[in-house]
Amino acid sequence: MKILSKQKLTAAFDQLAEKAELLVPMQKGATSAFLPWPEFEPGRDELRLEALNVDKPPKDAVLPQTERMYKFSASGPEVAVQEVYEISSPRIVFGIRPCDFRGIECLDQVFLTRGYADGFYQSRRDNTVFIAQACYQPGPNCFCNAMGVDPVKPQADVTIHDLGDGYAWEPLTPKGEETTEMISDLLQEKKADLPEVKPFTRQVAYAGLAEKLKDLFEHPIWEKLSDPCQNCGICTYSCPTCYCFDIQVKSFGEAGYRFRCWDSCMYREYTLMAGGHNPREASRERFRNRFLHKLQFFQERYGQPLCIGCGRCLIVCPAGISIVNIMQELKEVE
Amino acid sequence: MAEAKCTCSNPLVPGLVEVVNIIDETPDVKTFYVRKPEGGVPFNVRPGQLAMVSVLPTGEGMFSVSWQEENDHLEFAIRRVGLMTDELHTVEIGQKLGVRGPYGNGFPVEECKGQDMLFIAGGIGLAPLRSFIKYCFKHREDYGKITILYGCRSYADLCFKDEIFETWPQMKDTEVYITIDREEAGWEGHVGFVPAYLEEINPSPKGRVAVICGPPIMIKLGLKSLEKMGYTDQQVISTLEMRMKCGIGKCGRCNVGSEFICLDGPVFTLEQLKKLPPEW
Amino acid sequence: MKDIANKIKAIAQDLLEKGEVSLFMGWEQGEFEFQTRPFFARTSQDAEKLIFNEYSIHNLANALLKFRDGQEKIGLVVKGCDSRGIVRLLEDLQFKRERLYIVGVCCPGLKDPLEAARAHSGFNPQAAPAPLAAKCRSCLQPNPVIYDQLLGEEQAPRSEGERYAQVHEIEKMSADERYRFFEEMLSPCVRCYGCRQACVACNCRTCIFDETKPQWVGRETSASDNFMYHLVKALHMAGRCVECGECERVCPVNIPLMLINQKLIKDVNQFYGPYEAGLNYVEGAKPPLSVYKENDPDDFH
Numbered sequence: 071m072k073i074l075s076k077q078k079l080t081a082a083f084d085q086l087a088e089k090a091e092l093l094v095p096m097q098k099g100a101t102s103a104f105l106p107w108p109e110f111e112p113g114r115d116e117l118r119l120e121a122l123n124v125d126k127p128p129k130d131a132v133l134p135q136t137e138r139m140y141k142f143s144a145s146g147p148e149v150a151v152q153e154v155y156e157i158s159s160p161r162i163v164f165g166i167r168p169c170d171f172r173g174i175e176c177l178d179q180v181f182l183t184r185g186y187a188d189g190f191y192q193s194r195r196d197n198t199v200f201i202a203q204a205c206y207q208p209g210p211n212c213f214c215n216a217m218g219v220d221p222v223k224p225q226a227d228v229t230i231h232d233l234g235d236g237y238a239w240e241p242l243t244p245k246g247e248e249t250t251e252m253i254s255d256l257l258q259e260k261k262a263d264l265p266e267v268k269p270f271t272r273q274v275a276y277a278g279l280a281e282k283l284k285d286l287f288e289h290p291i292w293e294k295l296s297d298p299c300q301n302c303g304i305c306t307y308s309c310p311t312c313y314c315f316d317i318q319v320k321s322f323g324e325a326g327y328r329f330r331c332w333d334s335c336m337y338r339e340y341t342l343m344a345g346g347h348n349p350r351e352a353s354r355e356r357f358r359n360r361f362l363h364k365l366q367f368f369q370e371r372y373g374q375p376l377c378i379g380c381g382r383c384l385i386v387c388p389a390g391i392s393i394v395n396i397m398q399e400l401k402e403v404e
Numbered sequence: 405m406a407e408a409k410c411t412c413s414n415p416l417v418p419g420l421v422e423v424v425n426i427i428d429e430t431p432d433v434k435t436f437y438v439r440k441p442e443g444g445v446p447f448n449v450r451p452g453q454l455a456m457v458s459v460l461p462t463g464e465g466m467f468s469v470s471w472q473e474e475n476d477h478l479e480f481a482i483r484r485v486g487l488m489t490d491e492l493h494t495v496e497i498g499q500k501l502g503v504r505g506p507y508g509n510g511f512p513v514e515e516c517k518g519q520d521m522l523f524i525a526g527g528i529g530l531a532p533l534r535s536f537i538k539y540c541f542k543h544r545e546d547y548g549k550i551t552i553l554y555g556c557r558s559y560a561d562l563c564f565k566d567e568i569f570e571t572w573p574q575m576k577d578t579e580v581y582i583t584i585d586r587e588e589a590g591w592e593g594h595v596g597f598v599p600a601y602l603e604e605i606n607p608s609p610k611g612r613v614a615v616i617c618g619p620p621i622m623i624k625l626g627l628k629s630l631e632k633m634g635y636t637d638q639q640v641i642s643t644l645e646m647r648m649k650c651g652i653g654k655c656g657r658c659n660v661g662s663e664f665i666c667l668d669g670p671v672f673t674l675e676q677l678k679k680l681p682p683e684w
Numbered sequence: 685m686k687d688i689a690n691k692i693k694a695i696a697q698d699l700l701e702k703g704e705v706s707l708f709m710g711w712e713q714g715e716f717e718f719q720t721r722p723f724f725a726r727t728s729q730d731a732e733k734l735i736f737n738e739y740s741i742h743n744l745a746n747a748l749l750k751f752r753d754g755q756e757k758i759g760l761v762v763k764g765c766d767s768r769g770i771v772r773l774l775e776d777l778q779f780k781r782e783r784l785y786i787v788g789v790c791c792p793g794l795k796d797p798l799e800a801a802r803a804h805s806g807f808n809p810q811a812a813p814a815p816l817a818a819k820c821r822s823c824l825q826p827n828p829v830i831y832d833q834l835l836g837e838e839q840a841p842r843s844e845g846e847r848y849a850q851v852h853e854i855e856k857m858s859a860d861e862r863y864r865f866f867e868e869m870l871s872p873c874v875r876c877y878g879c880r881q882a883c884v885a886c887n888c889r890t891c892i893f894d895e896t897k898p899q900w901v902g903r904e905t906s907a908s909d910n911f912m913y914h915l916v917k918a919l920h921m922a923g924r925c926v927e928c929g930e931c932e933r934v935c936p937v938n939i940p941l942m943l944i945n946q947k948l949i950k951d952v953n954q955f956y957g958p959y960e961a962g963l964n965y966v967e968g969a970k971p972p973l974s975v976y977k978e979n980d981p982d983d984f985h
Contacts, residue, residue, distance in 0.1 A: 142502075144461045147498045156414065181654055184653055189414030189416065190414070287682075315650070315656070317416075317649045319461065319462065321462075326460070330416075330655075340647075347620060349620075355683065371662045
C-alpha cells in the first residue's frame, strides 16, 4: 500500500496547499479546529492529527458559520441582483474523523437531495476533497458505531490510517486519485499492517429507538429531561450534523447583500412568526424537537440518524445534558 | 445600474418582478399584482403553492399565491405584520421586488373533482383558499356544489370584498356565508366565530371535501367541529403556516415532525396531519 | 462536603414532603466523577438523588428564570456567586423573594466539570484541569449574601494577584494594539449566545440581539458584528454583572469574556462606586446605571 511517512507530512501539506486551501486539525490558542495550513504557527500552535478529534467540527468547510449569498443594488423602484457568491475554489480537509465525515454525508442528504440542490453548498462540496483519518482507538465519549458509522472504513475521497511512523494512504474516489497525484512523489509503496481496532468503552443502544419515539411525543419525561437545559445553543454549534441556518440581509443605502448564518432550534425566535404565534414557545418543546429531529425525524426522512456519535455535546453542554443519557432514559420509559 | 441577473439555477436567489397593481383590501391587507419586467409570470403556480417575495434591502417572506391570472400576473394578498411586510406595504406601483418559487405541494385539485367543496376560512386564511376557489370556478363543471364560509374580526377586515359579496354568490350552485366576530353598526349579516357558524350551517359530509385555513386556533377548533359533523380524516384538508426562511426544505425551521411545511406541505389532509406531532 | 450534601438532601426532602416547595434545585451525579449536573427534584423520592460536591459549580439562580412566570415555591442551593445572582434577579424584579427557599453554602472554591470533561475527552492530550476552576481562583464573596439557611464554614475571599491586573495591561496598550487584541480574542466567536443564556443578568424577555425592528446587531461572525455583540452585552452588564464567571466558563471556544466585564466593573467602581453588584439585597435598590442623577460623571474615555 501507499505510505506517507510522518517525516514528509509538512512537505505534503506544503504541496497540497499550493493547489487548494488545505485545512488541517490544529490547536490554536484555547480551541482546536480545522484551520488553513498557512495559518499554522510552529512553536505556538500544535497539530492535532494524533488527538482523537478537535473541538470545532469541520462542517464549516461546506457550511460556513457566515456565508454571503448574493449582492444586490436597490435604488428606489429599481432593484438588481448583481453577483451570486458560489464559491468554487478548491479545498482539502485533511484528517477529518469518520464520525465528522458521516456528518458531512448527512448534510449532503439535506442540501443536495429532495427536489432542490442548494447552489452554495453544492459549489463548496463539489470542490472540497475529504481525506478522512480512520479511528482505531475510540475515546471515552465515542459511540459512532452505535449510530451506524464504521470508524475504520469512512467512504471519503481518501482514507488514511495512522501506522505509527506514517499514514497508509488509500484513495477511494476520482477526486481522491487527483489529490494523490499532488503528492505522489512523497508516497512510498510498502507492505504494512493496519493497526488493531480497539473496542468501544461506551455501549449505546440506538436500535429501535426511532420507532419507539413515535409514541413518546406527549410523554412527561420530556419535562424532566429538559429541566436543566438553558437553551444556550452550544450543542447545536458544536455538533457536526446540526445544519439549521438563518437568512438575513445587510444593506447600506443603495446596495447590500443577503447572507446566511448558523441558527439554532434552541432559541425561542427560531419558530416565532411575525404575527406572534410560536408553535414551540416553551423550552421543553424546543428541547424535545431537537432530540426528536436527531433520533427520529431524520431517521424517518433519510434512513439514518442525525447523531453520529462524536460525543462533543457530552463535553460542552453547560448543564451536563448528554444525548446518550437521553437515549437511555427514552429506551427505558414505559 | 447593473444588469439584473436572474440566476434561478440557484434556488435561493430570486428573480425580479414588477408591481403592476396594488389593491387595498383592508386597513392591513393589500393584494399585490406582479409580473416580470419584460411581461409574463415568473413561473407557473398550482393552487395552494407558495412563493418567497422579497423587498431586497429588507427581507424575504413566504406567501401563498392567491391567484395566477393565466400568463399575465401573480396575485399575493399580504397582511402587514412585521418588519418586511411593513416595508412592502409602502411600495408603489412600478417597484421591483424579488420573487422565487413556486414552492409547496399545492391543493389536490384533481383528486377533488366531482366532489362538493366546502371552503372554511378565517382572516387572511382566505388568501390561500382563494386560489382553489377560483380554480373551481374556472373549471366549474368539474366540481359539485361550492360552499364558502368566511369569518373575520370585523367588516373592515374582510378581504376580497367584491368577490365574497358579489362575484362568488352569483356563481352557479354556490353559497357564501360571511360572519364577523362582534356586532357592528351597519352589519346585518351573521355575528359569531367561524367554527360555531360552521356547525350551525352544518353542511353534510356526504360526497364533500372540506378545505380549512386560518389562524392555528381557528383551524384546530374547525377540525374538531368537522369531526363532530361526521367528516372523515380523508375528507378534510388544511394548509398550514410556519416561520420560513429558505423555502426549499433546507434551513430546518418549518418542520412539523419529519415534514417540512415549505416542501412537503403546506397542504395536508387531516389523515396526514394526525400522523405528525401536534406542534403547529 | 459530604456532610453538606447530606444536609441539603435532608432539607430538600423535608421541604418537598411538607409541600413547602414544589421544586428543589440542586445537583445529581452523572456518569463520570466530574459529571455533576443541575437537577430539579419534584418529589421526596427525586430528592434522594441530590448531591453536592466539588463540581457543583453551576449557577442555579439562572435556572430560576425558566420559572419566573409561575407561582410555585422553589428551593435551591446557592454558593456566594450564585446568591449574588439571586440578588440580581430580585433587584431586576424578575422574581419574588417569597417564592424562594434559599439554602446557602459557604464555598471553598470548586472545580469546573467542563474543563474536566475536555481533559478527559481525548481531544486535547496535554490538557490537565486546574485544581480550582478559573472563576473560583479569584472570588470576592464565597459566602452567600442571601439565604434562609446557611451551611458550611465561613470562607475567606480568594485572590490571584491584583484584581484588575490584566485590565491594566490592556489599558496601557495603544488604541490600535487594543483593537488587534480584541479582534483576535473575539474572532473564534461563533455567536452561539451561550454566554447570554448562562448569564443571570441577561433576563430581558426579548433580547436586544433578537429585535428585528430595528435589528441592532447583525448575525454575521464578522469582526464588526462580533465586536458589537460582545461590547453591547458587556455594557448592558455594567453595574449589574455579579462576577459569577459562568459566561467564560461555558464558552465553547474558550474566549476570556470576563476580561471585558472586569473592565466595566472597575469603571463602575471608579465612577459610581464603590459598588459591587448583588452583594446585599435591599428592597427597591437599583444598580448605579439604572438611576440617573444630574451630577453623574460623564467624562469617560
